[in-house]
Amino acid sequence: MSNGDLPPAPDSSGQRRPPTAPRVDGPWQGERYRLKAAHHQVADRLFVASTGQGDPLLESVAARPPRRLRDAALGAVYMVLPVAVVIALVVWFTAEDRTLAFLISAAVVAAVAVLAFWYNASEPTVVLRAGARAVAEVDADGAGTHLPLYELRSVSVTDSPRGLALRLVGPAGQRLTLPFGLLEANQRLWDLVYSGIRHSEEGGAEIDERTRRVLHLPPRRSETGA
Numbered sequence: 001m002s003n004g005d006l007p008p009a010p011d012s013s014g015q016r017r018p019p020t021a022p023r024v025d026g027p028w029q030g031e032r033y034r035l036k037a038a039h040h041q042v043a044d045r046l047f048v049a050s051t052g053q054g055d056p057l058l059e060s061v062a063a064r065p066p067r068r069l070r071d072a073a074l075g076a077v078y079m080v081l082p083v084a085v086v087i088a089l090v091v092w093f094t095a096e097d098r099t100l101a102f103l104i105s106a107a108v109v110a111a112v113a114v115l116a117f118w119y120n121a122s123e124p125t126v127v128l129r130a131g132a133r134a135v136a137e138v139d140a141d142g143a144g145t146h147l148p149l150y151e152l153r154s155v156s157v158t159d160s161p162r163g164l165a166l167r168l169v170g171p172a173g174q175r176l177t178l179p180f181g182l183l184e185a186n187q188r189l190w191d192l193v194y195s196g197i198r199h200s201e202e203g204g205a206e207i208d209e210r211t212r213r214v215l216h217l218p219p220r221r222s223e224t225g226a
Contacts, residue, residue, distance in 0.1 A: 006198055009196075010132045010192070013041075017191065024184065026184055028181035028185060037060070037186035037189070038062075040056075042056045048134040048135065054131075056131050058132060058188075058192065059192060060128065126182065128178060129146070130149075131192070132192060134149055135178070148196075150199045153171060154167075154207070156210075157211045158177065165180060
């Protein structure tokens with residue numbers, strides 16, 4: 001498909017639906033992600049933005065992406081180490097039976113470390129929402145960032161802690177980094193986002209060569225001699 005074959009943007013109800021977007025990295029696999037995709041209609045009176053206004057919500061997908069074990073372990077160390085130092089100093093200067101006190105303190109610190117690791121290893125649910133012309137990433141409480149898909153300033157592909165991800169920058173500098181594993185878990189949502197990328201590119205959005213290759217974007221007009 002060339003830039004001259006750019007399909008029209010869908011209306012607020014999602015019609016006509018954009019063409020199927022190409023597969024990039026594939027959806028996350030496995031029950032640990034707890035993926036849940038949903039399709040919506042304008043009549044549902046749901047919205048992309050957490051403000052409850054703006055573009056009607058058409059597609060959504062939710063998951064609990066696990067953090068890498070190394071990151072979780074480092075986070076637990078940073079949380080527990082200051083507490084352990086304080087306890088050790090208190091025990092050293094106040095305890096009569098230091099051996100017993102240190103053993104009890106070590107058990108407490110170990111329990112706290114396990115809880116901290118468990119907390120860091122499981123991120124809260126992340127939800128992606130998309131309408132015909134907007135996309136958002138929100139948390140379980142509905143708070144988050146949304147931006148217009150057809151007014152993007154730049155589009156890039158980056159490596160993130162959640163895997164290969166799409167980084168979008170909106171007209172006011174707002175940023176979203178969306179993992180492909182979550183985007184592609186709802187093909188219809190990915191179709192809407194990809195359509196916005198295509199139109200934003202036509203409008204002058206910055207897209208580097210690596211991103212063009214990964215997203216299977218057609219050659220620039222200057223490259224085709226158009």
